Amino acid sequence: MARNLSMKDAINEALDQEMTRDPTVIVMGEDIVGGSGSPGEDDAWGGVLGVTKGLHAKHGDRLMDTPLSESAYIGAAIGAATCGLRPVAELMFLDFMGVCFDQIFNQAAKFRYMFGGKAETPVTIRAMVGAGFRAAAQHSQMLTPIFTHVPGLKVVCASNAYDAKGLLIQSIRDNDPVIFCEHKNLYGHESDVPEESYTVPFGEANIVREGSDATIVGYGLMVHRASEAAETLAGEGIQCEIVDLRTLSPIDTDTVVESVENTGRLVCVDEANPRCSIASDIAATVSQEAFGSLKAAPQLVTAPHTPVPFSPALEDLYIPSAESIADAVRKTMAP
């Protein structure tokens, strides 16, 4: 039956159910059990924000704490994936991925292609993304565009608990490397989640709100900001349609284009920095495929082209707000 579950608990449940279903699923990462020497009891740490809490007690040594060397254990996870396991590697903050780019970009992403389809790499790399956690410039980035850029990787970023569970199960069952981005400020966000295992397919955007005047496209936390903006705008008589991309690679441009064909206006929201972002990618695609439908120039609402500031006041300004999204929509409505 469905019950209200936080995104954090939904991710935990997805890992638990897939480990139960498939003995080849293993989980590895820094402090995911509870730190060096932990007895692995229920009170162990379970990851930096406790997402894997309780799993070690159930699944024992199929969860392992790794040394503080991302390059080593991400490489090990990718190698294990090519040899028949389905590892889920947790990398705490996506920002740290920089030290293992070769393993991810040149190895995992290329195996299927370079071995003529004979090699599969069913690895899932989970990592926290996003600002607003007062965690400064090296723990707050939204680096989704970097991974989306690389062919051979799949990139996921859920906005709610239901999608997070279904997308993570899909990621684990998928035979390609998946970068699974978890917005740290959505871990507490609750929605209806079925107890049973289920999947949400890749490349299928979700229309979370229907409207006829403007299309707002986003993912992750930005879906919630867009919803707030849409609520405000509805009071002004402007009906927004909100498209939650859910997966960035593959990306469901069909749904976006169809929506813009109805509304004629497009606002792309991205917590990432503006250059070569998901927002600019969507704007380019729509401009090419639905130019005739556009009644106004597409608007982009993104973080500025700066690192994430540590000052709380500046950090709050850095993240696209509901008000800035509403302003962008109003701009598209101007005669």
Place this chain on the structure above:
Amino acid sequence: MSEVNITPVLMPKWGLSMSEGVLVDWLVDEGAEIAVGDEIMEVETDKIASAVEAADAGILRRRVGAAGETYPVRALLGVLAPPEVSDDDIDAYIAAYEVPADEGDEEAAAAAYEFADTAAGRLRYAHRGDGGPALVLIHGFGGDLDNWLFNIDALAERARVFAFDLPGHGQSTKQLADPSLAGLADALQAFMDAADIDSAHLVGHSMGAAVAAQLACDAPERIQSLTLISAAGLGPEINSDYIDGFVGAASRRELKPVLLNLFADSELVTRSMVDDLLKYKRIDGVQEALSSLAESLFPGGEQSAQLAGQIDASELNTLVIWGSDDAVIPAAHAQALNGATREIIDGAGHMVQMEKASAVNALILAHIG
């Protein structure tokens, strides 16, 4: 005060999660004479859109709710009263009306769906009504107990109503021990055992009607009467595009056109309905359950079970209800039963119990006596 002669028209409550609805439009003008079952307004929730049928007769003296506005459940939307009631009394009634506090808090809502561990596995069910005979509602292929959203409360006024999810469906176990009609009838019997129901009036829709009929053949002593709605099992034809499309659809784009087959009024297929069915189809085990059922019950695009002769032979008191515009199973199949009362409802499709709920409820209540 003539308040006693004033009957309110309220925002309905469809299902446990509904707290408010949009009054999309009025379908009748002020001053219109309204009969029970007339469609008086269109209401839409985040789950479903439907015409609201009048539960009471009278003259619509006042439209209180405005089209396009959102109102809480049980908000006053209109006033029925005979001509002798003065406008002042109606104004006073409207001014004094307060939306009753929602007695269904979250705990009550959670308890309203229950689970029974049965010989057929864990089955979800809903139970309404305290008195009268037992009545069991059995949904169709790919459906669940919410297919009876517009029926369960009305029927509960005269019966102890149970609606459950068949194995492979809704929130019941997705394990199907036996994907045949006999297997599903066993599950129905297992549910009745677990719910302590010795015998009941059975009301089945589509495949659920065939399940009810199968149990009537297997264990007639447990059945007081049969109501077969848009029934499977009464003829060979079935819309195989619907069955194959429902089983095969993997996306909203694929599923929506398939669901249009279910209703005479295509407006009733909301985005939320499509999304909820997709969520169901994406649960582990559902695809296998639906495929094995389709293969067993509708092989090669035809219905494998033909039960009309057995139902007639059982001499059970049987009512057959069909929508005239059923695009899944032809309404002509109603003719297969000689001993049954047959009711064809104009302008309704396969989901006639949703599209013409008041009429269907009235027929069932009259049938069970």
